[in-house]
Amino acid sequence: MRFTCEKSNLMTGLNITGRTxxxxxxxxxxxxxxxxxxxGLSLTGYNxxxxxxxxxxxDVSEVGQCVLPAKxxxxxxxxxxxxxxxxxxxxxxxxxxxxGYASFNISAESADDYPELPDVGDGKSIxxxxxxxxxxxxxxxxxxxxNQGRPIHTGxxxxxxxxxxxxxxxxxxxxxxxTWHFPEPTxxxxxxxxxAQGLKEVEKILQDGEENVAFTxxxxxxxxxxxxxxxxxxxxxxxxxxxxxxxxxxxxxxxxANVYDLASSIERxxxxxxxKYQSPVRCVFTNNELQLKTNTIIGAAEDRCSIxxxxxxxxxxxxxxxLSDALRxxxxxxxxxxxxxxxxxxxxxxxxxxxxxxxxVLPVRIKTN
Numbered sequence: 001m002r003f004t005c006e007k008s009n010l011m012t013g014l015n016i017t018g019r020t021x022x023x024x025x026x027x028x029x030x031x032x033x034x035x036x037x038x039x040g041l042s043l044t045g046y047n048x049x050x051x052x053x054x055x056x057x058x059d060v061s062e063v064g065q066c067v068l069p070a071k072x073x074x075x076x077x078x079x080x081x082x083x084x085x086x087x088x089x090x091x092x093x094x095x096x097x098x099x100g101y102a103s104f105n106i107s108a109e110s111a112d113d114y115p116e117l118p119d120v121g122d123g124k125s126i127x128x129x130x131x132x133x134x135x136x137x138x139x140x141x142x143x144x145x146x147n148q149g150r151p152i153h154t155g156x157x158x159x160x161x162x163x164x165x166x167x168x169x170x171x172x173x174x175x176x177x178x179t180w181h182f183p184e185p186t187x188x189x190x191x192x193x194x195x196a197q198g199l200k201e202v203e204k205i206l207q208d209g210e211e212n213v214a215f216t217x218x219x220x221x222x223x224x225x226x227x228x229x230x231x232x233x234x235x236x237x238x239x240x241x242x243x244x245x246x247x248x249x250x251x252x253x254x255x256x257a258n259v260y261d262l263a264s265s266i267e268r269x270x271x272x273x274x275x276k277y278q279s280p281v282r283c284v285f286t287n288n289e290l291q292l293k294t295n296t297i298i299g300a301a302e303d304r305c306s307i308x309x310x311x312x313x314x315x316x317x318x319x320x321x322x323l324s325d326a327l328r329x330x331x332x333x334x335x336x337x338x339x340x341x342x343x344x345x346x347x348x349x350x351x352x353x354x355x356x357x358x359x360x361v362l363p364v365r366i367k368t369n
Contacts, residue, residue: 001064001089003037005056007080007099010041013054014074016229017045019201020052021070029113032067035089036111044117045070050198051117052205055228066093066108073097076104118232120218126160126188127212130226132180134206136167137199139178139329139357144196145171152238156199160190164356169196170241174322176329177243179356192217193240198233205229247360248347251338255285255309256351259335263327265292265305270320272299280364281320285311285339294320307337316342317366326359 014033022030025048034044041058044051066089073095077085080099088096093108137156145153150172157168163186166179202224206213214225217235224231269281269292277296284291287310293302316339326348327335332355338347348359 001037001066002062002087003041003058003060004084004086005041005058007077007082007085009056010085011077013043013056014077016054016205017043017052018070018074020045020047020050022047027113027115029067029109030115031070032109033070033073034065034111034114035068036065038063046115046117048115049195049234050201051232052201053230064089065111067111067114068095068108069106072106118218118221118234120216120221120223120232123216123218125214125216125225126186127214128165128180128182129210130206130213131208131210133213134203134208135331136165136178136180137203139331140167140169140176141196141199141203142325142329143169143171143174143176147172152193152236152240155193155195155236157191157193157240160186160188162187162189168243170243173319173362174326175243175247175360176326177358181356190217192222193236194222194233195236198231202231205231247358248338248340248344251340251347253285253311253314253339255307255311255337256334257290257305257307257337259327259330259333262290262305263324265303266320266323266327268303269294269301270324272296272301273320274298280317280366281323282315282317282366285314287311311339314339314342316346317364318346318361319364322361326361329359331355331357
């Protein structure tokens, strides 16, 4: 195998695929990066859960494949001078790396022991702008569960309908939903749950532009295609929460708040709350004002925030982090706060129809004064 390519392109590919190289495995091959030279160059990292393949323009004079030691090969390429890099792999898997006056000789492994990547079949893919998919993931992934007792909730559920795609995450204390509407009907209906770890890799690769990402659902895996990069993730099995039945509808109290002002007030009173010293923030929704208080061993804090509407003096407690996370994910300057009573969750919804989202946070019991 012999190829020549730009160092910068090779380094980009190694940085991206290296994130899914197995750190320790009984199968030594997946501790390296699969390198295939044919019609260009492709690099693959696979940890048996998530696979990333990155394709690079390269001048290939001898086709072939091998498994390169991920860390050593990456360290070498990173320290080479800028410009073209030539890699030659012999039949005995001796690797020669040259760039300018620098040269290295290392050993590779046969690709015969590298596992085949999961097959998602030839199903019809669905396309949408990368920036829209990035917003779906970033706007929900923070709310996935870390409880391995319910593994289905450690991922984000995607629901594809003819005119929209929704992403939903739950962890037992909160729910996050973001929805993007297709400009034209897709006439497709899909539902699948992607592990959070795999989605984090997809999110890192997605660009803030209108270039498309295509995703294809297989029987047990999902394939994301983004330009020269593909990501394959296993899907989670199980019964995901029927979120439509738990999100309150037609709440009697609806208020409007400035997202920045409300988030700032909550973060200020949250300064005396820590992982070690937990205490809910006590919220009192009055006429056109929200009063916030909290008290821990560290100290006490209170603040006030202007809101539009009458909260009917409803008093309710919330975990500071959950409210803050939800507000950071709201993609608009204003948000509607929907409330029912002191034992029901708060739901953050859009003020207008420019965005489609819902963030629900369950209340925390607070001590009566």
